[in-house]
Amino acid sequence: MRYGKFLVGMLVVAMVLGLASSSLAGEKPRLKVWLMTTFVDAQNNWLKAKAESWAKEANADVDISMLPRVAYGEKIFAAIEARTTPDVVLMGEPGPILAAELGLTVPVDDVVEKLGRDDFYPRILTALTAPDSVTGTNRIWGIPMFFEIRPAEVRVDLLEKAGMKIPEKPDYAWLFKAARAMNNPPKVYGLGFTLGRSYDTHDNVMALIYSYGGGLISDRSPTGGNVFNAEPTWRAFDDLKKLYREGVIPPDSVAWGDFDNNLALMEGRAAITINGLSTYYKMVQDKNPLANVTKEVPLSGAWVDNAGGESNFVFKSIPQKEALGKDLLHYIMKNKEDYRIGICENAQLYALPIFKSQGRIISQQWKAGKWPVYAIDPMQAVETAYNSWPTAYPINEALSVVEKIIGSFVIPEKMVVLFTRNADSKAVAKDIADAINRELEKTYGRK
Amino acid sequence: MKRQIIPFVWVAPVVGVITLFLLYPLFQAFWDSLHAGASGSGRSFVGLSNFRELLSTGAFLGAVHRTLIFTLAAVTLKLLIGGTAALILNRPFRGRNLLRSWLFIPWTIPLFAGGILFLWLLRMGGGLNLMLENVGIYPVFWLGPDHAMQSIIFLNVWKGFPFFMITILAGLQIIPRELYEAAQIDGATGFQQFRYVTLPGLRNVILIASLLSTVWTFAQFENIFVLTRGGPGTTTETLSILVYKLAFGMFNLNMGSAAAVLSLPLFLFFIFWLVKFVRKESEA
Numbered sequence: 221m222r223y224g225k226f227l228v229g230m231l232v233v234a235m236v237l238g239l240a241s242s243s244l245a246g247e248k249p250r251l252k253v254w255l256m257t258t259f260v261d262a263q264n265n266w267l268k269a270k271a272e273s274w275a276k277e278a279n280a281d282v283d284i285s286m287l288p289r290v291a292y293g294e295k296i297f298a299a300i301e302a303r304t305t306p307d308v309v310l311m312g313e314p315g316p317i318l319a320a321e322l323g324l325t326v327p328v329d330d331v332v333e334k335l336g337r338d339d340f341y342p343r344i345l346t347a348l349t350a351p352d353s354v355t356g357t358n359r360i361w362g363i364p365m366f367f368e369i370r371p372a373e374v375r376v377d378l379l380e381k382a383g384m385k386i387p388e389k390p391d392y393a394w395l396f397k398a399a400r401a402m403n404n405p406p407k408v409y410g411l412g413f414t415l416g417r418s419y420d421t422h423d424n425v426m427a428l429i430y431s432y433g434g435g436l437i438s439d440r441s442p443t444g445g446n447v448f449n450a451e452p453t454w455r456a457f458d459d460l461k462k463l464y465r466e467g468v469i470p471p472d473s474v475a476w477g478d479f480d481n482n483l484a485l486m487e488g489r490a491a492i493t494i495n496g497l498s499t500y501y502k503m504v505q506d507k508n509p510l511a512n513v514t515k516e517v518p519l520s521g522a523w524v525d526n527a528g529g530e531s532n533f534v535f536k537s538i539p540q541k542e543a544l545g546k547d548l549l550h551y552i553m554k555n556k557e558d559y560r561i562g563i564c565e566n567a568q569l570y571a572l573p574i575f576k577s578q579g580r581i582i583s584q585q586w587k588a589g590k591w592p593v594y595a596i597d598p599m600q601a602v603e604t605a606y607n608s609w610p611t612a613y614p615i616n617e618a619l620s621v622v623e624k625i626i627g628s629f630v631i632p633e634k635m636v637v638l639f640t641r642n643a644d645s646k647a648v649a650k651d652i653a654d655a656i657n658r659e660l661e662k663t664y665g666r667k
Numbered sequence: 668m669k670r671q672i673i674p675f676v677w678v679a680p681v682v683g684v685i686t687l688f689l690l691y692p693l694f695q696a697f698w699d700s701l702h703a704g705a706s707g708s709g710r711s712f713v714g715l716s717n718f719r720e721l722l723s724t725g726a727f728l729g730a731v732h733r734t735l736i737f738t739l740a741a742v743t744l745k746l747l748i749g750g751t752a753a754l755i756l757n758r759p760f761r762g763r764n765l766l767r768s769w770l771f772i773p774w775t776i777p778l779f780a781g782g783i784l785f786l787w788l789l790r791m792g793g794g795l796n797l798m799l800e801n802v803g804i805y806p807v808f809w810l811g812p813d814h815a816m817q818s819i820i821f822l823n824v825w826k827g828f829p830f831f832m833i834t835i836l837a838g839l840q841i842i843p844r845e846l847y848e849a850a851q852i853d854g855a856t857g858f859q860q861f862r863y864v865t866l867p868g869l870r871n872v873i874l875i876a877s878l879l880s881t882v883w884t885f886a887q888f889e890n891i892f893v894l895t896r897g898g899p900g901t902t903t904e905t906l907s908i909l910v911y912k913l914a915f916g917m918f919n920l921n922m923g924s925a926a927a928v929l930s931l932p933l934f935l936f937f938i939f940w941l942v943k944f945v946r947k948e949s950e951a
């Protein structure tokens with residue numbers, strides 16, 4: 221009798237499972253999508269709507285998780301470790317190269333071809349280019365969502381008061397001169413340059429070093445970081461030290477995080493900061509009167525922008541889902557005009573288009589006076605800039621070591637003694653280069 | 668047979684939870700610390716190599732040093748401030764209940780929110796410096812290399828002193844009044860009553876509260892991360908910040924696990940004394 225009940229129970233379970241699996245067989249494919257949100261709601265909403273619209277057209281389901289940056293960073297790494305990755309990441313930073321080097325993502329060269337390779341700015345194509353972990357051939361592992369340039373944000377009212385103007389091709393020499401001219405501590409500091417444990421520090425310091433002809437990583441060997449310990453870096457460090465000691469850079473900048481330079485500009489404590497247009501966007505949203513006297517000045521020559529940061533990429537899973545993921549990436553960008561308006565224009569050009577065709581339209585708009593906040597044509601600057609993470613120069617490839625160096629604030633952490641203890645620039649540069657070399661050896665071995 | 672099995676059945680869920688959420692992660696961390704590379708085919712056994720590297724760069728020992736300073740200072744101050752507040756609240760006066768509620772507020776504020784609050788207060792252009800400027804005092808760089816450690820200690824003390832206050836207050840309630848009356852009859856002064864009646868009566872409470880607080884303070888992460896991220900430089904990089912930096916900044920879970928495993932003996936040292944004390948008291 222007891223065994224009879226057991227058998228009946230097992231039969232019921234089997235029937236339920238059978239019904240469930242048969243119903244699942246008729247279900248639509250489901251993609252798990254992680255969308256890392258930026259501070260621009262319009263971008264996040266546009267992207268979410270695009271994904272949902274794609275799902276309708278592709279007769280698929282999307283399960284979208286909107287994740288703020290800090291939460292995303294920890295989740296993606298934990299997911300990579302635990303192999304519980306989503307199917308697709310949209311606007312994700314970091315992750316693409318780390319995952320690619322572990323063989324977890326699929327190359328998207330075919331998506332690039334479908335979108336028109338020649339229409340991409342060349343730097344966008346190298347931003348997430350890295351060797352395939354199996355074949356060694358260079359492949360493209362993701363598509364950056366946009367360029368995020370880092371112009372100097374200048375208080376033109378104070379600049380005028382100091383008797384200066386924005387030249388046709390502003391560079392760092394002009395920037396430092398302008399900063400000194402506008403310096404009036406403790407009310408207003410000339411240059412709100414972040415020196416603390418912040419992503420801004422890495423980007424701004426590397427921009428300066430690149431502009432001086434320097435580099436971060438030259439190759440994947442354990443000496444690839446030696447290029448950092450060179451004259452351009454020493455000069456960049458000396459210049460920053462001088463500005464700090466003169467009181468042009470605020471003394472508390474060594475403790476600044478990611479938003480302190482933004483606040484310094486918004487509160488009128490800094491005459492110049494170097495940042496993405498996030499600050500200006502916020503000032504406009506808040507109707508901050510300083511927005512009317514602030515101009516975005518992309519510095520000519522070499523400076524850094526965030527191509528390869530917020531990127532779209534597809535994790536390996538079953539072929540059906542990989543194909544759907546790539547189709548989603550293509551769908552998001554195939555209507556390039558919609559992309560330009562939804563991602564770039566709605567964000568007040570905090571984001572710039574990755575397509576030349578759309579960049580030309582932005583340039584025309586600027587010439588017609590549509591984006592008065594930019595002192596010079598923003599697309600002109602895009603042509604000459606360097607990529608930031610995860611790309612390093614002069615190797616001009618994406619490396620997970622760059623993601624690690626930035627994520628753990630190696631450069632800001634070791635640099636701070638330049639300002640707090642007047643440490644020797646060469647010694648600090650060597651310390652950082654050694655740290656880079658250790659990571660290169662750990663990640664890529666001794667070859 | 669059934670009677671022998673039943674107690675295990677009742678205990679099984681608790682053991683399962685402890686195994687799943689305590690022992691397994693501990694074992695996994697130790698296992699990860701002996702390997703290099705991400706999980707999957709890229710992982711290789713490296714023995715004690717991660718530990719050697721941690722100890723050779725000086726980052727770990729520096730973090731231990733800073734953590735000990737932070738913990739010792741914070742726990743001592745929390746004990747003194749919390750104890751003083753408890754002694755004041757133990758006396759009847761008008762508004763005592765209201766004051767007790769107010770003093771308990773920091774304990775109720777989530778860690779992250781408290782960190783953000785203090786960040787806005789202590790920034791160069793923050794609330795505290797604005798107040799100082801209004802009275803003609805030059806702003807202080809509270810989060811700079813000279814004061815960052817004091818700032819995180821201050822935040823921890825503000826957040827944690829209510830725990831001591833409530834615990835010691837509860838301890839004060841159970842000291843028999845007759846002891847104080849007897850002391851008064853014998854002519855003891857207020858200080859002598861405190862020294863010979865109050866302190867001995869609170870000894871166990873103070874010890875347990877201090878040991879618990881030490882363990883919690885030692886592992887403190889949220890407040891420090893929000894306030895300084897361990898900077899400037901490594902000025903406030905405690906063990907918890909170092910573990911986070913290695914695991915999630917460097918994407919090196921193995922090194923992060925190694926740092927966490929290396930700090931285990933220090934935790935166990937405090938827990939050992941706590942358990943020993945509690946066991947001694949229960950035997951008494």
